[in-house]
Amino acid sequence: MKSMAMLRRLVVGGALLLAAAVSSAKTPVQTLDDMPRHTYQVAGSVSAMLADPAAFGAFCASVRTDIESDLATYEIGDKAARQRLLNTLLSLDLQAGRDADVPDRVEAVRALEDKEATRLTTGLVALAWIDARRSAGNDASTPAFKAAFRAALDRALAALPADLVRDNIQSQKGRMEIMSPTVIAGMVQSQLDPIVAAAGEVSSDLAGQIVGIGVAMTTVLPLREELVAAYAGFLDAGKEEKKDIWAARDVSLEGHTDLKPVTVAIWDSGVDVDAFPNGLFTNAAEKPDGKDDDGNGFIDDIHGIAWDYEGKAVPELLHPLGDQTGRLEAAMQSMKGFTDLGAGVDSPEASALRKHMSGMGSADVGPFMESLGFAGLHAHGTHVTGIALAGNPAARALVARISFDYHTIPKPLTAQTAQAHAESYSRTVDYFRAHGVRAVNMSWGWSLKEIESSLEANNVGGTAAERGRLAAEMLGTLRNGMEKAMKSAPDILFVAAAGNDDNDVEFDQSMLGSLDLPNLMMVGAVDQAGRRTGFTSSGRRVRVYANGFEVDSNVPGGGRMKMSGTSMASPNALNLAAKLFAVKPALTPQQVVSLIERGADTVDGQEGLKLINPRRSLELLAAE
Numbered sequence: 001m002k003s004m005a006m007l008r009r010l011v012v013g014g015a016l017l018l019a020a021a022v023s024s025a026k027t028p029v030q031t032l033d034d035m036p037r038h039t040y041q042v043a044g045s046v047s048a049m050l051a052d053p054a055a056f057g058a059f060c061a062s063v064r065t066d067i068e069s070d071l072a073t074y075e076i077g078d079k080a081a082r083q084r085l086l087n088t089l090l091s092l093d094l095q096a097g098r099d100a101d102v103p104d105r106v107e108a109v110r111a112l113e114d115k116e117a118t119r120l121t122t123g124l125v126a127l128a129w130i131d132a133r134r135s136a137g138n139d140a141s142t143p144a145f146k147a148a149f150r151a152a153l154d155r156a157l158a159a160l161p162a163d164l165v166r167d168n169i170q171s172q173k174g175r176m177e178i179m180s181p182t183v184i185a186g187m188v189q190s191q192l193d194p195i196v197a198a199a200g201e202v203s204s205d206l207a208g209q210i211v212g213i214g215v216a217m218t219t220v221l222p223l224r225e226e227l228v229a230a231y232a233g234f235l236d237a238g239k240e241e242k243k244d245i246w247a248a249r250d251v252s253l254e255g256h257t258d259l260k261p262v263t264v265a266i267w268d269s270g271v272d273v274d275a276f277p278n279g280l281f282t283n284a285a286e287k288p289d290g291k292d293d294d295g296n297g298f299i300d301d302i303h304g305i306a307w308d309y310e311g312k313a314v315p316e317l318l319h320p321l322g323d324q325t326g327r328l329e330a331a332m333q334s335m336k337g338f339t340d341l342g343a344g345v346d347s348p349e350a351s352a353l354r355k356h357m358s359g360m361g362s363a364d365v366g367p368f369m370e371s372l373g374f375a376g377l378h379a380h381g382t383h384v385t386g387i388a389l390a391g392n393p394a395a396r397a398l399v400a401r402i403s404f405d406y407h408t409i410p411k412p413l414t415a416q417t418a419q420a421h422a423e424s425y426s427r428t429v430d431y432f433r434a435h436g437v438r439a440v441n442m443s444w445g446w447s448l449k450e451i452e453s454s455l456e457a458n459n460v461g462g463t464a465a466e467r468g469r470l471a472a473e474m475l476g477t478l479r480n481g482m483e484k485a486m487k488s489a490p491d492i493l494f495v496a497a498a499g500n501d502d503n504d505v506e507f508d509q510s511m512l513g514s515l516d517l518p519n520l521m522m523v524g525a526v527d528q529a530g531r532r533t534g535f536t537s538s539g540r541r542v543r544v545y546a547n548g549f550e551v552d553s554n555v556p557g558g559g560r561m562k563m564s565g566t567s568m569a570s571p572n573a574l575n576l577a578a579k580l581f582a583v584k585p586a587l588t589p590q591q592v593v594s595l596i597e598r599g600a601d602t603v604d605g606q607e608g609l610k611l612i613n614p615r616r617s618l619e620l621l622a623a624e
Contacts, residue, residue, distance in 0.1 A: 186365020422481025
């Protein structure tokens with residue numbers, strides 16, 4: 001799943017900081033749903049518009065007018081939301097040749113950034129670009145321009161603390177190594193052109209992506225070789241290994257003889273049960289005979305239950321291959337290649353990925369992305385399970401599979417399917433209670449923007465306002481269903497991933513972000529050094545942070561792979577909760593959360609950043 005995100009991050013960041021104080025006359029924006037919605041007509045296709053400088057320029061001018069008006073009219077308290085608008089403005093400045101505005105705009109975005117590594121690396125390409133344009137003219141294809149750009153970028157990189165920004169630079173290098181005009185063209189053709197073909201317009205969210213893509217085509221792609229070389233030079237000059245804080249904090253319960261069995265539920269995209277021969281919950285009353293032997297409403301629920309995308313119970317605990325039959329092995333290799341490129345590992349998979357993508361036609365990109373999306377979902381739950389069970393021989397995983405759509409144009413959620421999902425939440429939690437589950441990992445969720453985007457992709461609703469209304473209604477159905485289910489199980493601890501959208505979970509209205517329940521703990525992601533990752537969402541609902549960067553774990557078929565995300569941080573926190581329950585089964589969810597929070601390490605100057613410390617939490621339990 002990270003591979004798709006890598007390809008989409010094309011927008012160069014930044015914009016102008018408004019000097020005037022926020023006027024009391026401005027309309028307050030408390031949540032994402034309060035943000036103004038705009039639409040933009042696109043004649044023909046996005047591909048055609050990007051190839052027509054006059055048409056793209058007119059499109060950009062309309063987007064600029066709306067963003068500047070929104071910033072003047074609305075009091076947007078959320079930093080990430082303001083930053084998204086300012087990032088688009090910087091891209092627009094580069095497109096319009098307004099170089100004099102770029103430095104101030106870069107500083108404006110940096111001022112809104114809480115993550116130090118991201119702040120330091122924001123706007124480097126934009127600043128190097130305008131520096132080169134001042135000295136070498138407007139043609140980025142000339143040797144003089146390329147040399148000037150490389151020199152400016154080298155100077156900027158040399159001033160950065162290598163230990164702090166290394167991962168960011170490595171990730172950017174990995175993205176550049178597989179980026180090409182063909183790949184971008186294929187993304188536009190498969191993801192954006194169908195939306196315009198159906199509706200004739202795009203939302204402000206998609207407009208921002210289109211602006212970023214168009215500007216990247218003229219500023220970034222012509223300098224791809226210079227970017228990769230500059231990043232490689234920086235990385236080669238500072239190869240100091242980043243400190244790993246987690247080994248000293250980890251505790252294995254292997255060899256302990258006084259543990260009590262603890263059942264944990266992996267509520268996820270499915271699990272390859274063959275990967276965990278000694279770590280699974282088993283329903284002794286059920287047989288693999290295609291029948292509901294125990295009469296509980298689920299067929300063949302030997303190791304758990306599963307739901308399809310329509311919210312109907314199905315027996316398969318791992319998502320069927322369906323239209324991906326024959327493609328999974330290659331997609332898994334490509335997924336590992338993406339991971340290795342982002343980590344700076346020159347593996348056979350990374351080399352194969354570079355070669356494969358360099359030879360793709362634009363028509364190949366859409367199917368390739370779909371296969372990657374499926375592979376990510378296929379592996380996700382198994383990877384999460386391996387993290388949750390590590391070092392705890394008393395833990396047994398009960399599988400609860402949910403299903404998401406991996407297609408480029410996803411099937412839209414409807415009021416009917418939202419209601420079916422909401423009802424499945426209660427049935428799932430009832431199942432957890434019936435089988436003695438103590439803790440549940442939830443490395444998934446729904447958000448307002450996710451639902452609204454799927455509606456736009458399918459031209460549902462007709463207008464942006466109607467799509468917003470429908471999305472809010474369906475999110476409410478899902479949220480209320482989940483809240484009801486969690487409240488029905490006060491003795492079960494639900495551990496949930498905060499999300500990978502680098503936002504405030506409450507402002508962006510995630511399904512769980514507005515829930516305040518004593519048996520719910522949301523978890524953000526940090527890296528091996530304990531620094532917030534660039535992708536982690538945050539906010540006051542996020543109770544603790546755990547390692548979510550390049551975490552090694554199982555994947556279907558018996559292999560292992562490193563993955564990153566709050567999806568990996570959450571089971572690390574669940575792992576600790578399960579160990580606490582195994583040592584003292586009488587603990588309540590609230591007591592476990594308290595032990596985790598009291599044992600967590602705080603970081604100077606990082607308000608709200610609590611790093612789980614399994615060793616300390618278990619010591620606190622032993623001292624009670």
